[in-house]
Amino acid sequence: MYYPMYFDPTYILVLIGVVICLIASAKMNSTFSRYSRVRNHSGMTGRDAAEQILHREGLYDVRIEHISGNLTDHYDPRTRTLRLSDATYNSTSVAALGVAAHECGHAVQHATGYVPLKLRSSLVPVANFGSSIAWPLIILGFFFNSSTTSVLFINLGILAFSLAVLFQIVTLPVEFDASHRALKILGNTGMLYEDEVRDTRKVLTAAALTYVAGAASAILQLLRILLLTGNRRND
Template structure:
């Protein structure tokens, strides 16, 4: 039996995904807020820590810049720029240094030719295209009554699958960047052992947001497959 979109039992999968993401986001925000009030013994800012870590790894062609926003930190492999946000750039907390070190982990991955990062970068245009075209195809397939409606639905599901694949490939990239960051912070003595443990809590909470995002995307994909199959039946 087919249920109209937004009025079918499978919508519970979407709601589960939303709840998972909200919980992960709340955990991340509370953890970062807690340790953003703990000043590191080194007194280094996120910017200073990032530059020191990059130079220690022999990386001198990556710029560290400021980017507006809160926790909008990221590494851009195309322009080799590491961007740190308001919560990180000029802050001296263990949370700020941990996030800066995590982004350095991505720069190190890039410099060392880390395969999952290369795969993720290659998937970016495919995932963006899939995300933009998936729902129009699915909606067309749902409102049409012709024999081609199933084709549109199937194409929409395949396009959305590309975006889900990107989310899944992102997980090992993020986990590895955090492992690199924690190892370097411990080895350099930039953070004391107790500060490294606090930083690990921040990065673990951040990793949970990626896990939640992937889980939510998988649940959405499962829902779309169920809808597609119900139309076929």
């Protein structure tokens, strides 16, 4: 098949990944925006909910901090700190309680030794290094005349990028489980009414889709690398 000069057909895989991520991000932003305008029946803030959930789970050593930004919420297992963003900390919306409870879910995972979370944490440094060094190794491999050396560097690059992909995949059960814990706690404790839990589920489902999109995009990029290096690796 003939392709125009400088056109790389494997870019289609990258574009598909970008589109998937953009759609997931737009869905997340629109869903959060919608339910951030729905006040929960008790008037409880995200910070109040987080504190109550943590204490209910016996976690009195987890600090709750306010962090600037929108949807920058996260739990830091290194310092046992739960950070809630502007849109969550003082908000009384059902969306805010859902996000706060989700992050509490990560704190509970950490406290109970949830295996996928431990695996993801151990992959962070190698995944970051792998994603940064993968392409330099692959490109360097194409400059060697020796096919053995060339294949070695290319395979090292593929292995490095595969670690980053593995991190994205391992992240999925961690995020799904945190959301499941959040919805269960919010419903069982009566913090949210049944209809409010349904609204919160929509927010957390939309958030989960962004992680699915990220994993899909990473897999497509890995497939592109395998296609680009296929001939050299088979020499």
